[in-house]
Amino acid sequence: MSVRRLARAEIQPATFAFTEENERWLAAQVAKYPDGRQASAVIPALWQAQKQHDGWLPKPAIEAVAARLGMPIIRVMEVATFYTMFNLEPVGRWFIQLCGTVPCHVKGALDLKQVLLEKVGDQQHVTPDGNFSWLEVECLGACCNAPMVQINDDYYEDLTPDLLIGLLADLAEGRTVKPGPQNGRRSSEPLDAVKTLQDPALFDGSLVGGWRKRFDAAASAVPADGARDASGPGDPKAAKPDAGRAIERPVADAPAQRAQNGEAPIKPAEQAQASDPGKTSVVDPAPPAPAQPPQSSKSYVATPSKPEDGRVAAGSLGTTPISGAPGQGGPGRRDGSDTKPVGADPNASPGVAPKEGR
Numbered sequence: 001m002s003v004r005r006l007a008r009a010e011i012q013p014a015t016f017a018f019t020e021e022n023e024r025w026l027a028a029q030v031a032k033y034p035d036g037r038q039a040s041a042v043i044p045a046l047w048q049a050q051k052q053h054d055g056w057l058p059k060p061a062i063e064a065v066a067a068r069l070g071m072p073i074i075r076v077m078e079v080a081t082f083y084t085m086f087n088l089e090p091v092g093r094w095f096i097q098l099c100g101t102v103p104c105h106v107k108g109a110l111d112l113k114q115v116l117l118e119k120v121g122d123q124q125h126v127t128p129d130g131n132f133s134w135l136e137v138e139c140l141g142a143c144c145n146a147p148m149v150q151i152n153d154d155y156y157e158d159l160t161p162d163l164l165i166g167l168l169a170d171l172a173e174g175r176t177v178k179p180g181p182q183n184g185r186r187s188s189e190p191l192d193a194v195k196t197l198q199d200p201a202l203f204d205g206s207l208v209g210g211w212r213k214r215f216d217a218a219a220s221a222v223p224a225d226g227a228r229d230a231s232g233p234g235d236p237k238a239a240k241p242d243a244g245r246a247i248e249r250p251v252a253d254a255p256a257q258r259a260q261n262g263e264a265p266i267k268p269a270e271q272a273q274a275s276d277p278g279k280t281s282v283v284d285p286a287p288p289a290p291a292q293p294p295q296s297s298k299s300y301v302a303t304p305s306k307p308e309d310g311r312v313a314a315g316s317l318g319t320t321p322i323s324g325a326p327g328q329g330g331p332g333r334r335d336g337s338d339t340k341p342v343g344a345d346p347n348a349s350p351g352v353a354p355k356e357g358r
């Protein structure tokens with residue numbers, strides 16, 4: 001995590017103003033938002049100010065953006081100091097952001113960091129010729145091509161220490177460099193060989209609508225009389241053999257079954273008894289449930305909001321029982337004071353039996 005502070009006062013410019021071209025660009029950005037919402041353009045405004053000022057944001061630029069968007073300076077300062085995309089100190093002509101997050105780390109980012117320390121110096125320091133500065137940042141979203149760096153606006157991926165050294169030399173000498181993977185692979189394709197998506201039919205359009213053709217072919221195989229082909233698409237297979245179908249099973253109590261099992265046939269008198277309703281146990285129907293009072297849809301009991309709705313009013317006896325007084329709530333209510341033994345001395349010491357006859 002980098003420290004986010006404004007640059008030293010002595011390197012801050014005295015003023016900042018957008019160029020005419022950038023002012024026009026900014027007006028177009030602000031116009032994208034409704035009236036009164038021009039603060040929504042604060043990030044593009046800061047970004048353009050940074051680009052105009054050699055890749056870093058001086059304090060006067062932050063103040064100029066605040067004035068242009070009608071925002072308190074502190075609000076713009078909060079944005080500028082929060083996002084690492086805004087550089088608060090001068091950067092080199094080639095500003096290198098090294099990804100140090102786990103995928104890049106395990107693929108050799110530490111080796112790249114060592115190269116930068118040796119060739120460029122400490123983080124956030126510009127080389128004496130003004131060409132380079134660097135900063136370690138979090139994932140830049142090119143993990144498939146780890147390890148990688150971002151230099152100004154471009155990504156350089158699949159790096160090794162030697163490739164990075166060569167890249168820095170080319171930039172310093174003004175030679176053209178090619179962004180993207182530096183090891184020859186295209187995009188984030190497999191490194192050694194393309195092993196997937198190689199069927200030409202995937203790309204010549206011949207598979208478009210293939211499912212429809214198969215469906216139509218199966219439908220045309222149905223005979224004109226409506227009888228279905230057993231293997232046709234409209235003949236669903238049951239999940240179980242008897243699912244939803246009538247299955248013939250031997251009747252367990254049939255005479256033939258009983259004879260086969262060596263059992264005596266059931267006599268007609270036993271059959272008549274079995275079917276006689278008078279011999280059948282009858283269960284009385286359950287008594288009807290008592291009528292319930294109407295239920296509130298609320299799952300709680302409302303608390304009275306007025307004192308007179310169930311609360312003790314000032315000056316009244318209220319509902320708190322007074323020791324020794326008769327119960328307030330009728331015969332069913334007791335507060336325990338009436339359990340005191342009759343004749344007990346209220347001043348007696350605990351554990352001392354009351355004297356008789358007092």
Ligand code: FES
Pocket residue numbers: 099100101102103104105138139140141142143146147148
């Ligand atoms: S971890 Fe390095 S680009 Fe994602």
